[in-house]
Amino acid sequence: MIKWRKWIRILHRDIGYIAAGLTVIYAISGIAVNHVADWNPNYSIEKSVIKIEPIPDSILTSRELVFSILKKIGEKGKLKSSFSPDPNTLNIFVEGNTIEVDLKSGEVHQEKVTSRTLIRETNFLHLNAPKEIWTFVADIFAVALGFLAISGLFMIKGKKGITGRGAWLTALGILIPIVFLLIYYYKIF
């Protein structure tokens, strides 16, 4: 007789080891993106406002104007480009900083962006931003998780296995989403 339970344990153990890293990545990102309405899971954005002298009708070229503003506010980051959404506003894009200048009032709004290291990378993978080969990896991971869930049910025999306590706990796990959906869609209970 094939000792199928032994093989299930071996496969569950080894696939479990391989899946551990990705499971942690998906768990961290799962919490991070669950709360996207309350915080930005990828970036920390620091906003500030300062005032410089108004620049209503500048004789400088737009490039000279950009550099003179950067000097005034002490920004030394690498300049990427600039844009005027209207005649009185100038947006300057510097590495890690977006500067919006109200030329009439001299009000300067800055938005400094820093990446949330590690969490951002976990979101990148969890939300399958890279696509292509990562779709394949994520599909294999999903199949592996399915196998771990099913094989986990049959690893232990006896009272604490799927014929005893395990059956009740498994039923509870299945009931949680069903009850939620009944409440959510049909207002039952």
Next chain:
Amino acid sequence: MQRLFLVLIGLSFFASITFCSDGNKYGKKLTVKEKTKISAILEKPKDFIGKKVLVEGTVVDVCKKRGCWIELASDKPYQKIKVKVNDGEIVFPLEEKGKTALVEGEVYEIKLSKEKALEKAKHEAEEHGTKFDPSKIEATTYYQIKGLGAVIK
């Protein structure tokens, strides 16, 4: 096992260099060869509705939370156009702001009633942290590009 581990790390490094060499690519491969000026679309938007276009411009804003849209500066002053992508299909990082994007997509029209325009303006004010003035909001029609693919340098 250790060798396999090292080979995988080496391949990932190579892949990352390849990805960065000719700009960051998003979504589908660009197929339209001829560029359309953004100003041309904004001047006669109805002529472009439903058409696939290739546009180029500086990325002047990026969706902060989901990376699901970018705004491109036009070739004419004070103009810009929004490129919206399907959530999750393409995610634009904030670091792309200020860089030059080449975007392929379809032009479409959005008509908003006054109520919907109010909702949108309120949402945008919250997103940008600016003041929301409902007195200036009217029913509106505007035009966007549904982004299918992009290369940003």
